[in-house]
Amino acid sequence: MSDRLLVGTRKGLFDIRRSAGGWGIHKVSFLGDPVSAVARDPLSGAIYAALALGHFGVKLWMTADDGNTWLERPAPAFPPKPDGLEDPHPWTVHSVWTLETGGVPGRLWAGTISGGLFRSDDAGGSWNFVKSLWDRPERREWFGGGADHPGIHSLCVDPRFSDRVVLGVSCGGVWSTSDSGETWRLGGKGIYAEFMPPERRDDPRIQDVHRIVQCHAAPETLWCQHHNGVFKSDDRGMNWREITAIKPSKFGFAVAVHPTDPRSAWFVPAVKDECRVPVDGKLVVARTRDGGESFDVISSGLPEGPAYDLIYRHALTVDESGRRLAMGSTTGGVWLSEDGGDNWMALHARLPPIACLRFATETA
Amino acid sequence: MPKVQFTGQLQRFMAVPMAEAEGATVRAVLDNVLRDNARLRGYVLDEQGALRKHMTVFVNGRMLTDRAGLSDAVAPGDEVYVLQALSGG
Numbered sequence: 001m002s003d004r005l006l007v008g009t010r011k012g013l014f015d016i017r018r019s020a021g022g023w024g025i026h027k028v029s030f031l032g033d034p035v036s037a038v039a040r041d042p043l044s045g046a047i048y049a050a051l052a053l054g055h056f057g058v059k060l061w062m063t064a065d066d067g068n069t070w071l072e073r074p075a076p077a078f079p080p081k082p083d084g085l086e087d088p089h090p091w092t093v094h095s096v097w098t099l100e101t102g103g104v105p106g107r108l109w110a111g112t113i114s115g116g117l118f119r120s121d122d123a124g125g126s127w128n129f130v131k132s133l134w135d136r137p138e139r140r141e142w143f144g145g146g147a148d149h150p151g152i153h154s155l156c157v158d159p160r161f162s163d164r165v166v167l168g169v170s171c172g173g174v175w176s177t178s179d180s181g182e183t184w185r186l187g188g189k190g191i192y193a194e195f196m197p198p199e200r201r202d203d204p205r206i207q208d209v210h211r212i213v214q215c216h217a218a219p220e221t222l223w224c225q226h227h228n229g230v231f232k233s234d235d236r237g238m239n240w241r242e243i244t245a246i247k248p249s250k251f252g253f254a255v256a257v258h259p260t261d262p263r264s265a266w267f268v269p270a271v272k273d274e275c276r277v278p279v280d281g282k283l284v285v286a287r288t289r290d291g292g293e294s295f296d297v298i299s300s301g302l303p304e305g306p307a308y309d310l311i312y313r314h315a316l317t318v319d320e321s322g323r324r325l326a327m328g329s330t331t332g333g334v335w336l337s338e339d340g341g342d343n344w345m346a347l348h349a350r351l352p353p354i355a356c357l358r359f360a361t362e363t364a
Numbered sequence: 365m366p367k368v369q370f371t372g373q374l375q376r377f378m379a380v381p382m383a384e385a386e387g388a389t390v391r392a393v394l395d396n397v398l399r400d401n402a403r404l405r406g407y408v409l410d411e412q413g414a415l416r417k418h419m420t421v422f423v424n425g426r427m428l429t430d431r432a433g434l435s436d437a438v439a440p441g442d443e444v445y446v447l448q449a450l451s452g453g
Contacts, residue, residue, distance in 0.1 A: 054418055055373070056374070057410060078412070080413075091412055092414075
């Protein structure tokens with residue numbers, strides 16, 4: 001099981017480790033700066049942190065020595081926008097929303113707001129703008145959900161074939177490539193958007209997939225927390241079916257799937273779109289072990305309430321064992337489970353608002 | 365020659381000494397100052413060359429008006445200040 005958790009917050013990156021005395025803060029990097037994404041490359045041990053500085057823009061830092069020293073790397077950036085081109089979305093990176101390592105040495109993917117996808121093949125030394133996705137006509141139909149502009153938040157790199165990637169866009173649906181981004185297919189059949197006009201309800205180009213995760217050992221299976229429900233795919237994102245048994249509500253942002261059991265997944269529901277807090281002021285985790293046929297609602301070790309913690313889409317995670325989980329909230333709480341989510345314990349600290357967290361050895 | 369001074373907050377990240385550079389507009393002056401410093405350029409301007417949203421420039425105490433084109437005039441002897449705007453949180 002992983003004894004190390006990296007937590008990206010509104011005001012710094014917290015390196016939290018488990019010792020004989022329990023879980024505690026081992027180190028803080030970038031104190032005061034917003035950390036929007038973090039990734040650790042299992043092949044090299046390098047850790048990458050993306051910052052969204054309020055004044056100075058998007059930055060990317062890398063450490064090869066577990067955070068003792070950080071080096072600034074070039075941040076993903078759009079090419080110059082052609083003169084006179086009309087585009088509904090800005091050609092500027094507002095934030096790196098997700099970072100994923102690519103399964104081959106040096107490869108790194110960055111999903112951004114305002115919808116640009118970038119790939120590095122030299123450990124963040126340089127970035128390739130994935131023009132093939134940006135140039136798809138459907139991209140002009142994307143729009144922001146919560147953020148001012150659309151953003152790529154989920155990147156599922158197939159652990160068997162690193163050229164195969166599925167990504168999720170809010171609001172722009174589910175896309176997949178089998179050739180490292182040369183060409184793209186729009187998936188998402190079966191997902192629907194209740195909030196859209198009826199004729200656009202099933203339009204795969206505008207779906208607000210809040211988060212998509214894949215099962216490491218069975219990567220044909222994807223789970224999705226969508227704006228208006230939970231969906232599951234068994235063909236890597238082309239076709240989906242709704243999971244209606246989710247409780248206590250179907251709205252939320254976060255989902256995690258067991259690394260070896262594609263039938264087991266965890267969610268942290270909130271009331272609904274227009275009321276993004278836990279149902280009845282009680283923070284709970286919903287877990288299925290049977291592919292979404294039924295759910296346990298787990299509160300052991302979580303605040304009895306009143307608690308108004310919201311768990312963002314990158315702030316629920318599971319390690320490579322499937323036993324250890326962690327989540328962090330908008331009000332700075334961190335909870336850990338060491339028994340597959342049956343029981344949780346609070347980290348003895350109040351952190352800044354949490355954007356993302358992940359175990360140092362988790363599988364994606 | 366116009367003088368250019370950057371916000372002291374940038375000293376957290378890199379050395380930014382006061383500079384002098386030719387140019388009749390803010391764009392020309394900054395291009396000259398930042399030509400060999402891509403890292404500093406990325407802290408002040410976005411990838412399309414516009415002033416970052418929460419940055420601002422003053423020329424002899426007057427705030428820049430053309431944030432995308434940086435076409436505001438600069439005269440020899442002017443002082444150009446590159447500052448962060450105040451933001452909350």
